[in-house]
Amino acid sequence: MNIAVLSGKGGAGKTLVSVNLSEVSENSTYIDCDVEEPNGHLFFKPDNIIKNNISVKIPIVNNDLCEGCRTCVDFCKFNALAYTDKLLIFDDICHSCGGCMRFCPNGALSEKEKVIGEVQKGVSNGIDVISGILNIGEPSGVPIIKELLNHIDENSHYNIIDCPPGSACVVMESIKDADYCILVSEPTVFGAHNLNMVYELVKLFNKPHGVVINKYINEDNPTEKLCKEKNIKILDRIPFDKELGNLNSDGVIISREKDEYREVFESLLNTVTKEVKYEAITNP
Known part of the structure; x- marks a missing residue:
């Protein structure tokens, strides 16, 4: 019970x-x-x-593959991603949903483990x-x-x-x-x-x-x-x-x-x- x-x-x-x-x-x-x-x-x-x-999984970016399309930025409703002259990832507000990695058209995003x-x-x-x-x-x-x-x-x-x-x-x-x-x-x-x-x-x-x-x-x-x-x-x-x-x-x-x-x-x-x-x- x-x-x-x-x-x-x-x-x-x-x-x-x-x-x-x-x-x-x-x-x-x-x-x-x-x-x-x-x-x-x-x-x-x-x-x-x-x-x-x-641990949870959070995204990391390969800047050589990232073309700055901002698809991942538009997807993230928690504002854990931003793009200036390169993609910025804010680990502290990432909710580990994995959506940004799935929607990246160039495969520029992968994941790493973060102990919480x-x-x-x-x-x-x-x-x-x-x-x-x-x-x-x-x-x-x-x-x-x-x-x-x-x-x-x-x-x-x-x-x-x-x-x-x-x-x-x-x-x-x-x-x-x-x-x-x-x-x-x-x-x-x-x-x-x-x-x-x-x-x-x-x-x-x-x-x-x-x-x-x-x-x-x-x-x-x-x-x-x-x-x-x-x-x-x-x-x-x-x-x-x-x-x-x-x-x-x-x-x-x-x-x-x-x-x-x-x-x-x-x-x-x-x-x-x-x-x-x-x-x-x-x-x-």
Whole structure:
């Protein structure tokens, strides 16, 4: 079962939920797709780490063959190519689609490998921990996320996907194989606004979903109201707790340390499991 955990903004509690769901699962793989700022490993502190570079292909030009026709420049919608007295290629904004090479009438363009980041895999307390890290300045983490999702273990009872914050293309890539999406939000106006963004996204992808309200105080909050207005299922409410905040900021997995929070996340996992089974029956 593939469970994606999303939030419309950073700091809402997405990694808190992802890490602890992985911890309370009997057999799980944790996949950190927040490749710009991965932090799940700070909690798991995995051992036996294996690192693999992730590369993309970018164009190089043979100026002896280039006649300055600008076909490639006109093709590139990302403005990664320009022509002055010779063809200029801006690696940092190239999206590695390969179209410029295909359309060059003189075969002046070929490709070279460019390392954009890496994937790290380790083990923590029997949990496979897989993280992607995008190099600073790279335009897109999608190639790394695609490689991360290749590590989904069909033999694992649960694959917990810690998505990037927001609703951009990296998030879309992260949820495409998800059986269920958990949307994590704070009980604030800003939290409700950003929850609505990811809610619209999972609806677009037709993914079963529910909300976890983190730092919960009472029912009179904008996120609760949004869920009632749009009939979004609230899976759980994690109370505002100073001790939880302190432990979390220290990189402690709270379900390992506190039985009451282990019960919270076991209950959440059971609820999501029932939701997925119900969805499988009603929409085979």
